[in-house]
Amino acid sequence: MGTNYLYYFRLGVLSHLKNSEFVYITLDMLKIIDNVEIEEEHFVSALTKVKSHASILRDIRNDSFKHPLTIEMRELAATRRNLLRSIKRFAGAAVLTDDTVTITAGKKILLWMEPHNKDISYGGSKTHGHVVMTLQDKIEYGVVKGVEESLEVLGCKKMFDQVVSLTESIETMRNIRSEEVTEMKKEVSTKRDLINEDIRILLSTLFNCSKIPGVNQDLYITLSKKIRDVITAYNAELQSRLTLKRNRKDAIQDEDMQQESDETKIADIDVPAIDDEFSVDE
8 A cells, every 4th residue: 555645645635626625525535434333543533533623614615705895896896987988988979069179178088098998898897997097197197188178178077086086995995805805715724724634644544554454454445445536536636627727828828929920920021131221222
């Protein structure tokens, strides 16, 4: 069976499983052991310690790290998106009027927002946050002159002020959520480490029992093999997931390299030859 129980059981996989998988593999191992009667004192003590974590296992399995602020943030982000699109629609309608002042104001707002049209239409919450910050900078540093006045002319100034206020609220909530979710994950990680250590002690005890000649040696060997099969099955699923993720990453890298190669070829075609740069005609 080898000389190292960590190597024999491949226990390193436990640290890389998802929370739900970690719970299920623990329960699967306990189910196997519960099907037999074992009286060895040290093994029973180690088994009782693992079983004592039943309530913690439930907490880990049910903890999805969802945060109550998420729904509110989505609602605020939706309102902000609609306001940004409304400002753009107001500006688009303004340039179709007969009033010169209104037309000029509409054109300035469209010019101000034009580099961000795609992000405004298709971007998510974080992207919209960056867009709002950039639009603010353009006003503050006068990149497009007269934007504030144009917003006033079209009655959109309050709308944009609300967009800025919503962005500040969303960012504040995002920071709070990030800190609290990080704490939640740390707590779950601590609980997992505690259970993981007791599982290692249990399997170390089982491994040692399987090496001692006696009446129950075959039983311990059989249990060891069954538990090893369970861990191997979870490890196979983990490796499959990691391989899929690695292949997806490689595919993206290959696509980026191909695109870069194509761009280089196009650039090479556009660059004049050395002889042409120093031709006699010059």
